[in-house]
Amino acid sequence: MSCRRDAGVYNRGMEQDIDRTLYTREQIDRRVTELGAQIADTYRGVSADLVIVPVLTGSIIFVADLIRHLPFKMRIGLMTVSRYRGATTEGGATQILRDLTVDIKDRHVLVVDDILDTGNTLRTVSEQLRERGPASLRLCTLLRKPSKAPKDLVADFVGFDIEDVFVVGYGLDFNDHYRNWPDLSVLRPELYE
Ligand code: 5GP
Ligand code: MG
DSSP: OOOOTTOHHHHTTTGGGEEEEEEOHHHHHHHHHHHHHHHHHHHTTTGGGEEEEEEETTTHHHHHHHHTTOOSOOEEOOEEEEOOOTTOSSOOOOEEEEOOOSOOTTSEEEEEEEEESSSHHHHHHHHHHHTTOOSEEEEEEEEEOTTTSOTTOOOSEEEEEOOSOOEEBTTBOBTTBOTTOSSEEEEOHHHHO
8 A cells, every 4th residue: 555654644533543453564465465375276267256355344455455466357245244333342132234245155255354353253154144145254353352252153264363352444434434544453451441
């Protein structure tokens, strides 16, 4: 990404809220390029039947970057899922707020999410999609918290394993803000209180 770290207008109002950065935009860019190559290898030959299912809203920036590394035709089917209200990562039940409009029967499905935390979101989504008879179903997540992710829920493609902290930026929000912050960062603790 070409924006400069010191681009004042761009970062105004967010920079002072950031405590520390786990991965910079350059590190993210490199990792997303690698993931794209790995995914391209996996689906080479079957790509005409590939449907990417981004779990909205947190995956918007990740998926936009990722799919531009896939050098073949593919479809996108959007799904909006909500689980968390605000900062707490101990949310309620996963709700599907908007379902797919793309047919996935006999097609290869790759679900793309921002973060695998307790796994409830990806479990709900994959159970629902599996009932519709896809040719295959794989999961891709930019971030994973290994200390919390259940062992039986395997993500096929993972960007970064992180400690159990609440992350914002690169699509991830806190109270619907900071999605446009270009790095993966942690906010100052007092903001979460
Ligand atoms: P899970 O259902 O795996 O517990 O949580 C997955 C969803 O919770 C993610 O898609 C994301 O929307 C939200 N979430 C979990 N951890 C974080 C975090 O550290 N930061 C943000 N912004 N959202 C998170
Ligand atoms: Mg999400």
